[in-house]
Amino acid sequence: MGIGTHIAQAALLAASLSTGHASADTVSNPLYFFATCAGRLSAELSYQWMVSDPAAAETEAVRAAVLDIVAALTPEGEGRGVLSWRVEARAAHSALLSRAVFHSDDWARSRADQEIAHCRAYIVGPVAPVPTEAEPADIAPGAPAVPAAVEN
Numbered sequence: 001m002g003i004g005t006h007i008a009q010a011a012l013l014a015a016s017l018s019t020g021h022a023s024a025d026t027v028s029n030p031l032y033f034f035a036t037c038a039g040r041l042s043a044e045l046s047y048q049w050m051v052s053d054p055a056a057a058e059t060e061a062v063r064a065a066v067l068d069i070v071a072a073l074t075p076e077g078e079g080r081g082v083l084s085w086r087v088e089a090r091a092a093h094s095a096l097l098s099r100a101v102f103h104s105d106d107w108a109r110s111r112a113d114q115e116i117a118h119c120r121a122y123i124v125g126p127v128a129p130v131p132t133e134a135e136p137a138d139i140a141p142g143a144p145a146v147p148a149a150v151e152n
Contacts, residue, residue: 031073035082037119038066039089044116047097059116065123 041063048056074082093112100109 031070031082032085033122034066034069034073035085036089037122038063038070039086039091040093040115040119041066042086043090043093043097044112046094047101062120062123066119 041059045056045059045063047053048059070082070086093115096108096112096115099105100112
């Protein structure tokens with residue numbers, strides 16, 4: 001999915017918030033919600049990489065989608081505050097995961113899973129895997145590496 005799709009998703013979420021069609025647990029500040037989801041997903045992804053979890057590819061794709069939404073919603077000049085929300089959420093989620101893993105805390109694992117599920121629930125449709133360095137997202141297979149408009 002491209003950034004346009006994620007902008008549309010964010011707009012639909014914002015519209016549902018303003019019209020009252022969102023569920024009772026829907027966030028009042030979509031930027032804060034998606035920024036904290038980005039932080040949580042970053043912590044979850046780091047953990048999955050550490051334990052070689054095959055779900056890491058899907059988490060990475062969802063995180064990329066959330067980051068696209070955050071970028072689309074962030075007003076100019078507000079990047080530091082948004083980054084602060086992401087860092088705080090990542091630290092909190094990392095603490096939950098540490099508690100779950102190193103202290104065998106079932107509540108912490110359950111809570112971490114609930115937070116991630118809540119974030120994923122707002123990403124609709126299939127999420128494409130994050131492209132590797134060898135296959136950039138903006139280049140079709142067999143296409144030249146530099147678009148014609150840029151070459152001139």
